[in-house]
Amino acid sequence: MRRARLGFWLFLAPVLAWLVLLIVLPHLDLLVMSLRSGSGSRASWTLQNYANFFGEPIYWLTFVRTAMYSVITTAITFLLAMPVAFYIAKVARVRLQGFLLTLLLLPFWVSELVRIYGWMILLRESGVVNFALLKLGLADAPVEMLYNDATMIMGLVYTSMLFMVVPLVSAVESLDDSLIEAAHDLGAGRAAIWWRIILPHCKPGITSGAIVVFMLCLGNYLTPNLMGGKNSLWFTEQIYNQFIASFNWNQGAAFGFLLLALSSAIIWIGLKITGQKLGEVAS
Amino acid sequence: MENDLSVSRLVKRFGEFTAVDDVSFDVPAGSFFSILGPSGCGKTTMLRMVAGFEEPTSGTIAIRGRDMARVAPNRRPVNLVFQHLALFPMMNVARNIAFGLERRGTPRAEIARRVERTLERVGLPGFGSKEIAQLSGGQKQRVAIARCLVLEPSVLLLDEPLGALDLKLREQMKVELKKLQAKVGTTFIYITHDQSEALVMSDAVAVMNKGRFEQVGSPQELYGDPATPFVAGFVGDSNIWEGTVRECSGQRAVIGTDEGFAFEARRRGACAPGSAVRLFLRPEAMRIEPADASGLNTFRATVKALLFDGANSRLLTVTPAEHELLVTLPQNRRFDHIRPGQEITLGWHPDSGVCFRREGGDA
Numbered sequence: 197m198r199r200a201r202l203g204f205w206l207f208l209a210p211v212l213a214w215l216v217l218l219i220v221l222p223h224l225d226l227l228v229m230s231l232r233s234g235s236g237s238r239a240s241w242t243l244q245n246y247a248n249f250f251g252e253p254i255y256w257l258t259f260v261r262t263a264m265y266s267v268i269t270t271a272i273t274f275l276l277a278m279p280v281a282f283y284i285a286k287v288a289r290v291r292l293q294g295f296l297l298t299l300l301l302l303p304f305w306v307s308e309l310v311r312i313y314g315w316m317i318l319l320r321e322s323g324v325v326n327f328a329l330l331k332l333g334l335a336d337a338p339v340e341m342l343y344n345d346a347t348m349i350m351g352l353v354y355t356s357m358l359f360m361v362v363p364l365v366s367a368v369e370s371l372d373d374s375l376i377e378a379a380h381d382l383g384a385g386r387a388a389i390w391w392r393i394i395l396p397h398c399k400p401g402i403t404s405g406a407i408v409v410f411m412l413c414l415g416n417y418l419t420p421n422l423m424g425g426k427n428s429l430w431f432t433e434q435i436y437n438q439f440i441a442s443f444n445w446n447q448g449a450a451f452g453f454l455l456l457a458l459s460s461a462i463i464w465i466g467l468k469i470t471g472q473k474l475g476e477v478a479s
Numbered sequence: 480m481e482n483d484l485s486v487s488r489l490v491k492r493f494g495e496f497t498a499v500d501d502v503s504f505d506v507p508a509g510s511f512f513s514i515l516g517p518s519g520c521g522k523t524t525m526l527r528m529v530a531g532f533e534e535p536t537s538g539t540i541a542i543r544g545r546d547m548a549r550v551a552p553n554r555r556p557v558n559l560v561f562q563h564l565a566l567f568p569m570m571n572v573a574r575n576i577a578f579g580l581e582r583r584g585t586p587r588a589e590i591a592r593r594v595e596r597t598l599e600r601v602g603l604p605g606f607g608s609k610e611i612a613q614l615s616g617g618q619k620q621r622v623a624i625a626r627c628l629v630l631e632p633s634v635l636l637l638d639e640p641l642g643a644l645d646l647k648l649r650e651q652m653k654v655e656l657k658k659l660q661a662k663v664g665t666t667f668i669y670i671t672h673d674q675s676e677a678l679v680m681s682d683a684v685a686v687m688n689k690g691r692f693e694q695v696g697s698p699q700e701l702y703g704d705p706a707t708p709f710v711a712g713f714v715g716d717s718n719i720w721e722g723t724v725r726e727c728s729g730q731r732a733v734i735g736t737d738e739g740f741a742f743e744a745r746r747r748g749a750c751a752p753g754s755a756v757r758l759f760l761r762p763e764a765m766r767i768e769p770a771d772a773s774g775l776n777t778f779r780a781t782v783k784a785l786l787f788d789g790a791n792s793r794l795l796t797v798t799p800a801e802h803e804l805l806v807t808l809p810q811n812r813r814f815d816h817i818r819p820g821q822e823i824t825l826g827w828h829p830d831s832g833v834c835f836r837r838e839g840g841d842a
């Protein structure tokens with residue numbers, strides 16, 4: 197009994213150490229920093245850093261914009277990933293399945309930076325697409341395709357696909373084919389089968405995929421910056437600016453904390469609306 | 480009488496392999512029709528064609544006189560109870576049963592009424608709000624049937640629905656299914672590889688082998704008058720002798736068995752002296768120590784073991800040539816003196832044995 201206890205603590209110790217050292221301590225430090233102003237001996241406790249966020253429209257509007265676009269990206273990713281996942285899990289033959297999943301994984305072999313530069317090479321004014329358009333006579337002058345919101349969202353969707361497809365594939369795979377046939381036999385058409393059988397069955401997979409994609413988008417820095425350009429106005433840029441450009445670590449820490457709190461709140465509301473619990477989704 | 484289902488010259492090929500091979504049959508309205516056959520003989524394929532999940536290679540299927548070619552499964556007046564039931568785990572019992580009615584756009588109040596009435600019919604009143612995972616095996620069974628019956632299909636198809644249940648429950652559900660069918664009057668087409676299920680429940684049974692129907696008839700006909708050696712061997716237990724025909728007379732033949740007995744038995748098919756035949760005899764057709772042996776085939780055998788199983792008790796006997804035979808042992812205490820090792824006389828009436836011509840190698 198005692199030895200079992202000892203073993204339990206021995207295994208738990210590294211996990212606890214990791215949690216405390218890399219997650220809890222830095223966040224505590226951030227929290228303390230966000231609640232202070234100035235530095236050194238002139239430092240004092242204050243809520244001013246948080247008040248700045250709500251008082252200055254550019255800050256909270258940037259956050260709202262970031263959250264909205266993250267939700268839109270999540271929705272688009274889901275709409276694209278669901279048929280792909282269904283095809284991989286139910287329609288494709290076993291050998292093709294592995295090949296398709298590898299194909300999805302392949303872009304992640306290279307770093308995000310290289311992936312985005314790949315897009316930029318394709319889309320910039322002197323890029324491949326424009327070259328083709330001009331050669332084919334479809335455009336008279338090069339078209340600027342980078343640095344707008346649509347391109348930015350496309351880049352985010354591209355980066356997020358895998359994280360949506362993988363949980364969806366395993367969700368669809370666990371669906372018994374005979375349930376689909378039974379629904380068909382009982383008079384259900386295509387729409388009713390999707391709506392009443394496939395989607396309810398995949399709900400936990402959809403939710404976990406959506407949470408991951410949403411959080412990745414919200415916290416993404418490279419894609420909005422490089423593909424959205426100067427006017428991408430992503431919230432992570434505000435945090436970066438405070439830390440690096442303005443050297444205002446207290447303000448940056450407050451923004452970091454607000455990002456954590458507000459995104460958690462959005463996910464909590466999402467789970468409430470769809471009537472789910474985080475534990476069920478994770479299992 | 481009107482036929483609910485009429486199948487004619489149905490063929491299904493998967494590539495080179497023929498799963499269903501030129502099958503024709505009719506099922507009269509309101510009857511309980513079983514398809515009995517060993518695993519892999521094409522039963523499920525057959526049923527899936529009737530339900531519309533599989534396209535026949537050739538042949539026609541008509542339900543209540545309407546041709547079903549190119550009619551989608553959701554537009555056919557038949558419903559299928561799946562081998563593993565396929566209840567929807569994301570819905571409770573009532574929603575499962577309401578599913579088909581909702582698809583038809585039946586008004587809500589009407590749905591609620593019919594769901595409750597159907598639950599009562601299958602003996603589960605008040606179970607509507609239970610989740611599927613909370614039900615026992617037998618209850619799930621009945622929900623699966625209720626889900627189809629509520630739609631009042633012309634024909635209900637059942638694909639080995641008792642396969643997943645344990646033996647005791649299977650025995651019980653057999654009787655309940657039969658009673659349910661009699662009560663609702665829907666035509667049932669029931670697939671099974673268990674001959675006792677088919678014999679107990681059905682008005683008519685089709686015995687299927689390698690994609691073909693060997694014989695269609697009442698359970699009594701199949702058991703008492705099998706048309707082919709496969710049916711004789713598959714339906715019920717049989718003792719088998721190999722032999723050759725010595726004489727033919729009317730419906731009977733005298734057969735010399737390979738171990739040297741001469742028996743008279745009924746014959747099926749053409750009779751030619753000298754042709755090789757196989758003789759089938761039910762265990763209960765043999766009488767132990769018959770008082771009046773005139774007109775019977777008799778022989779001596781040694782008791783090897785007593786297989787006591789209540790009303791189904793048997794003797795395992797061997798002939799001098801070491802041929803094992805099962806003999807039903809009536810439990811009327813007359814034969815309590817029989818012990819292993821004892822030699823006894825066995826007799827049987829020529830009409831209870833049936834012989835078939837043996838085709839090259841098989842059968």
Ligand SMILES: Nc1ncnc2c1ncn2[C@@H]1O[C@H](COP(=O)(O)OP(=O)(O)OP(=O)(O)O)[C@@H](O)[C@H]1O
Pocket residue numbers: 493496498516517518519520521522523524525672
């Ligand atoms: N989609 C298919 N493609 C190729 N062969 C198939 C297909 N479906 C069934 N078969 C073959 O057809 C034959 C009959 O299959 P079927 O499922 O109808 O058997 P069954 O009589 O229902 O057997 P069981 O009692 O084991 O369920 C089998 O040999 C099977 O391998």
Ligand SMILES: [Mg+2]
Pocket residue numbers: 522523524562638
């Ligand atoms: Mg089957």
